Amino acid sequence: MTSYNKHFHFNHEVLGDLIGIARREDLVQFRGIPFASIPARFRQSIVATSLPASPFDATKPGPACPQIDLPYPAWWEGPLPDYGLPLALPEQEEFKCLNLNLTIPREALDKPHTRKLPVLVFIHGGGFIGGSQSIQVGGREIYDAYNLVSTSLNLQKGLIVVSINYRLGPLGFLASSHLEAFNKKHEEPVGNYGLHDQRQALEWVSKYIEGFGGNPDNVTIQGTSAGGVSCHIQSIFPQRKFQRAICASGTIPSLAAQPLDEHNIYFDNLCQQVGGIPQGEDAVAFLQSVSPERLVSTAPRLAYRPVVDGHWIPSQDLPSILSTIRDAPDIIMGSCANENEFGEVLFGSDDIRSVSPADARPRPDNIILEKAEHLLGANGMLTMQKKPFPFSHPSVIQAYGIEDALQQPGRAWRSWARLVTDCAFGIAAVYSAVAHSRRWPTSNVFLYDFQATNPFEKSPHFHGKANHGINDLCLFNVAEDLVPERHLEDWRGAVAQVQSVWTDICHQKLPWGRFNVSIDEELDLKKMGPVFVFSNGGKKDVEETLEDALSAGFPEKWSTVLDVIQDSTSTT
Template sequence: MVQVCFVFVTCFFLAGIVSSVDFPRVSTKLGDINGVYSTVSFKNREFKVKRFLGIPYAMPPVGKLRFKKPEPVEILSPNPFPADTFGSPCAQVDMFGQKIAENSLTEDCLFLNVYAPHQDPDKVTGHAVMVFIHGGGFSLGTGNTYIGDRLASVGNVIVVTINYRLWIWGFLDFNDERAPGNMGLWDQQMALKWVNKYIESFGGDKDRVTIFGQSAGAISVGLQALYPKNKGLFQNVIAESGSPTVMSLVKNINENIQPAAYLAQLLNCRTENNEQVFECIQKSDSESLFKAFKIALADPRLFWNIMFTPTIDGEFLKSSPVKLVEQAKTDAPAEVEFFRSLSFINGLNGDEGGMWIQMIDGTKESYEDLKLSQEDLDDNIIPSILPLVTASRVKDSNVLKSLISSKYKDWKTPYEPKNIAKQAVKLLGDIYFTVPGIEIGRLHVNGPNSGSYLYRFTAGVERHPIPTPSWMDLGNHADEIGPVFGYHLDFDWFGGIKGEYSPPEWEWNLSERMMTFWTNFAKYSNPNGQDGSNSWPKYTIDREHYLNFDRRDHVGQYLHADEVDFWRKIVPMVEEQCHDDKLSAFSRKSSDTCDAEGGCN
């Protein structure tokens, strides 16, 4: 049985055992960087890995740089820089009970980690590079929990994980120099610039860079892939369970000032104007902001009142991704042209909506016995999502509620509470993940030379990163992360899984297949490898093939075509007829664009 190692620093550094030269060192224009060696095993094979942890890629975003765009590091101090321990996670708020957020109030957090294999690269130009952007709803998480040793070793690539600013620290937007917005996205780009500039010193090929991310990280890589000025920083994109076309995710500027005003009220500040609100936020330390968040979170109905997400800032995002989808139907804008110039793997899990169970019922003990009535679905859950999927943002429409209720009713056992809960999971998964995911895939594949691949992950893994009841068996949100990283994760942070964990043999085999596909894509822009075999067929607009990951993989077609048609055609059409609204939710023209000076139309 393969043993899983979750240590964070290599055990070679025991006093008196390792000589002073038994560590990897690289020389960069920033200075010398000393790392540590690690050994990992995978399926009875042992690998040696070079780790460089906690490297600052930007100046600390504190003091005058708080809420500002990141500024690059010009020199590392001390020299040589000891890259042997992780840097601090970014200050964050705890939405779902992950223990790390309770201790993460540090704003000096813009660090990255480099995992380099000890093997020779596959090309003389160096190893292909994979940069991972973590998820967490733009509010929590850290690159430190995704250990890149196994992925780097088995696939013979360099893996980079990063921190970026979260929640109010990363996405406060006052539409001026005080807080220009999207700081977290600019942090990600700064990390990509760092990789482009310095990864050759670690043996990497700066012209073979793949960005990949999960959930909000997948949304992030999608947004980075829609920013034309990123040209040359990466060539391939992998989005695991996330699309920037999620309705109401990307906000206009005023929508991100509202939660700031709400927090200022909780901090007992005056809020008659934006200047008072900003002054209040700016003078509040991380602990005070975190306490205000906890107060607001006590009422689940106020959850969305305190969330900060990317905004249409007129620079990084000049238009909402939903708007770009509409524009591309007639004439593809520059953002879409850049996106289509990249190779793209897009993926969805079988039961994506499982992550919202905590919003349906907030007690972990009740997940297994969660029972919903049809009234719960019709009168609570469906009305809560209507503003996200309608042009007029209606909260109450009997026609739409009836239409959606009928669509998501299990007509074989319509009154079985457990099956109603399953249908609620499907509904929420379709709204937030599957329909936007297929939509972004279709946007990409419409290009003349697009290299597109689609997957579905339905494997019922033994352990889950987020709480998952046994009645969900198609792969919850985030379940693919374990296989992608060779089960080298801080599982204790994710799901409270204590100690070392070794999955069953079939999961090790699944992990090997997925890591091979992912790293082949990084090397060759084709998950099938250099020979381009068709075990994973391309996703094309006429055939829409996808690869389903399970105990045994298989190829399918037209994934979620029915759901996309329902939400993108039928629901807007019914709304127009019922509400005499000429603008569908997917061609909204108000507050959907901004110029570089911040003026919105």
């Protein structure tokens, strides 16, 4: 390789001319390509059929969707390597934010119809209130697919990676009876605008990726956190345009859809917060007149939730949802061993990201209880509970050691963080895998546990932990040059393992056996498996059972929660 980051001109047979960047001799990136238009606020997006200019400048990030400012961990700092690409931070624009990035092997562009490569579509997380495909840490896009696609070429298993934006907060997920009538008036689906944006991005990929050398009949989607929830929801869409879904640290139960009447309450509150509807004015028209900055600033600070629309998402309960659909794609689910670090950030003081775990302190009890109630109340596994969770479940209280901290959670805030995040991520993934396996006993459902740890010392609270989202840092690997020498061997092995497995999945090679669960009513972790384990150095791989895969103490805790959920299911 003799040069980096040169402009690259390409003519797509349908879309026309684009200018991208050749990151190396055999790899090209296009950024900010519009995949859909938004006719008006609270309208469903429409797939783009052309580029806004010819040639279209795809050398810089496209606009991000309006959102609140979510603090993101400062994983690293340091100069870009010689092949690095300095990029400006994108502006936020409501009606131009639906754009995508492409990272493509040069061979696919040179002969787009000769060799059609598998496609991976990445959906970012952020609680449905924040995030974008272009998030930067220390001047580097954390979802830059340069390293991942380079690895796929080195493995001789070329891959095209697509990342997308979608609407967030009230612009993407506000719902009410007023909006339901508004959408029906325009003869379009009701609400869940951000999810429909994702669906339109997948439609765009299906229509146009072949012209970039991709195979529209071999598409895998992947997301983490709210991105994982998104992938799971996309998997139940009846006209889906992909074959496999990887739901990382997020499944449908993690952020279950709310009924419309619950959304109505928030809609009315939001109208009051932004000034109240003037007498005689239509509520939708009023909110359409409010600035996007003012509107998104009212978003909840933790997460937004989709709406039960009666069609795509018919209910809150996953087994009930699955009973309404005929089949599902291959689906891979899993979580990280230290998801509780995410909960500790929520429950901890403002400086928790920058101090050592020993120096971290909790927020006031009322704030912890409020945040815990918000997250547990959003959990689709727990909505079926007839009694308050966890307060009316002694076995769970004892298993997590919060007997003396029910009303004063600050006394055991780390245990509370473990309970809330176990329910949101790890247990939710197992519960979802069980639901899929029982709905389709011969379906391709796969489970993993991510145990590789964070090597970046600039964020001491996460350093040395398999924290929430560490799987994406491994997958995209944009800062290996900033990994301390003492962690480098472990990091490289973990990265190689993750990138190899994800690439194999995209090439229709599933690297471990499908998940099986006992046919009896008891959810026994000793009878569930196999489970793939991602580890430091890539030294572990497959464990026969979930109990074998999990760290000490986890099986007992998870079994207790699953027993409570199973008891509720059997009595409803």
